Amino acid sequence: MNAFTRIMTGSTSERTSASDPKSFRERGARIGGVLGGFLRRTSRTGFVLYALALGALLGLASADFATRGGYPFGGTTIGAWTAWPRTGSADADPYSRAVNSRRGEIPLAIGEGLLLTAAVDDSGRTLEAGCSYAIGGVVPPARAWTLTIAGRGAADPAKTRLREGFTSTEVLRSTDDRFVIAVSQDVQSGNWLPMPRPRGPVRLALRLYDTPVAASVGSLDRNTLPAITRLGCSR
Amino acid sequence: MSTRGRLILATLCGLVLAGIVHIVTVRAIPYFAQGDAFSLARSSESLDHPLRIHSLAVAGVPAPAEAWLPIPDPAVAVGVCAYDLDDGPMRVSARTGALTLSIAVHSRKGAFYAVTDQAAVRGSLDLVIMTRAQYDEALASEDENQVNRDVRIVAPEREGYAVVRVIAALPSQSAMANDAVDAVSCSIDAPEEPTDANTKPGG
Numbered sequence: 275m276n277a278f279t280r281i282m283t284g285s286t287s288e289r290t291s292a293s294d295p296k297s298f299r300e301r302g303a304r305i306g307g308v309l310g311g312f313l314r315r316t317s318r319t320g321f322v323l324y325a326l327a328l329g330a331l332l333g334l335a336s337a338d339f340a341t342r343g344g345y346p347f348g349g350t351t352i353g354a355w356t357a358w359p360r361t362g363s364a365d366a367d368p369y370s371r372a373v374n375s376r377r378g379e380i381p382l383a384i385g386e387g388l389l390l391t392a393a394v395d396d397s398g399r400t401l402e403a404g405c406s407y408a409i410g411g412v413v414p415p416a417r418a419w420t421l422t423i424a425g426r427g428a429a430d431p432a433k434t435r436l437r438e439g440f441t442s443t444e445v446l447r448s449t450d451d452r453f454v455i456a457v458s459q460d461v462q463s464g465n466w467l468p469m470p471r472p473r474g475p476v477r478l479a480l481r482l483y484d485t486p487v488a489a490s491v492g493s494l495d496r497n498t499l500p501a502i503t504r505l506g507c508s509r
Numbered sequence: 510m511s512t513r514g515r516l517i518l519a520t521l522c523g524l525v526l527a528g529i530v531h532i533v534t535v536r537a538i539p540y541f542a543q544g545d546a547f548s549l550a551r552s553s554e555s556l557d558h559p560l561r562i563h564s565l566a567v568a569g570v571p572a573p574a575e576a577w578l579p580i581p582d583p584a585v586a587v588g589v590c591a592y593d594l595d596d597g598p599m600r601v602s603a604r605t606g607a608l609t610l611s612i613a614v615h616s617r618k619g620a621f622y623a624v625t626d627q628a629a630v631r632g633s634l635d636l637v638i639m640t641r642a643q644y645d646e647a648l649a650s651e652d653e654n655q656v657n658r659d660v661r662i663v664a665p666e667r668e669g670y671a672v673v674r675v676i677a678a679l680p681s682q683s684a685m686a687n688d689a690v691d692a693v694s695c696s697i698d699a700p701e702e703p704t705d706a707n708t709k710p711g712g
Contacts, residue, residue: 324523326523327523328519328524328527329522329526332524333530333531333534334534337530337535337538341538362613364619368536374619375538375539375544375545378545381619383620385613385624385625386613386620386625417609418609420583441584441677443679444678479580479582481582483609483674484625
């Protein structure tokens with residue numbers, strides 16, 4: 275372990291004295307000499323310990339990073355939406371399984387439904403709580419669907435929410451059977467979905483229940499999913 | 510070997526080791542997690558109906574905070590029934606109603622079966638989750654003239670849980686959805702019971 279700490283202190287002192295190129299080179303040479311001498315004197319045990327420490331630290335840190343928060347991969351991107359058909363099935367990838375375990379999530383099985391999420395609008399900009407959006411158009415065939423909005427992290431339990439989402443039965447439709455949901459901080463006519471928080475990024479979730487498309491996500495395209503259009507930002 | 514060579518070799522070994530540690534850790538997380546659905550569902554094992562883990566708010570009364578689901582659907586009531594097939598096959602039976610109901614059966618690895626109330630026969634849905642041995646036994650002791658409406662599912666693992674989801678399409682149906690989850694029954698099938706009751710009339 276001593277070798278490791280010496281290497282670390284050597285590299286930091288090298289970085290702080292980078293003002294003058296000449297003294298930097300001299301000092302670099304001196305540190306290099308000291309380091310080389312030290313490494314030459316270090317036994318094989320030092321290298322073995324260094325390799326073990328590097329492996330354990332990097333391995334654990336990268337595993338934690340990959341399974342923290344959302345699923346790292348396994349989704350199918352369709353326009354602004356990402357479909358997650360396999361996260362709940364028995365042949366899910368190990369990362370999805372680990373993420374589910376860490377969050378306590380029970381994902382939808384393929385026979386039950388399909389989850390689609392969106393963190394960006396149709397032109398690729400992040401969904402911001404300070405902006406207004408119109409979500410509208412069509413939804414893939416499903417017996418029922420819900421469209422919900424959430425910020426990242428847990429919701430504030432002290433605050434009562436007016437509305438978190440719309441179901442396919444609740445939503446008001448126009449005469450051609452299409453619908454528009456207005457997501458905004460301010461009250462809107464029609465289907466108003468209030469922003470869940472004053473600022474920061476938000477995410478949309480579209481859950482299709484009892485849908486044939488869960489088994490064939492490839493059949494989805496931009497025209498079969500609701501469009502997310504940014505109308506403007508107030509602040 | 511020179512010092513530099515040894516340092517490079519040690520670093521490479523460390524990186525390979527990091528890869529192995531990474532893969533082992535990711536694969537081991539589901540088995541050591543304590544806050545996952547599989548572990549938390551165990552508390553429902555002694556109940557004969559699903560443990561409701563996401564209730565819907567009824568008439569302004571917010572849903573109790575017993576839920577552990579991170580981002581639940583606010584229109585869907587969810588209940589879980591844990592099973593251990595060592596106690597016998599698990600029977601999940603539901604009566605269909607006005608609301609959309611779905612049942613998914615999960616093992617530790619993920620869902621291996623899911624069915625919605627559209628598969629119900631005469632308004633009732635009966636799933637029997639069993640091991641391969643229990644399935645063979647049920648087939649062997651079956652009366653051929655008897656119509657059996659059970660959906661028999663062979664579970665890949667001994668332990669798991671069934672998830673019941675009921676969708677409240679309108680807020681006024683929230684109470685109904687909560688009740689519909691509780692109305693599902695999850696019971697252990699006693700092996701003698703079905704054969705005893707039905708063999709007598711046929712002779």
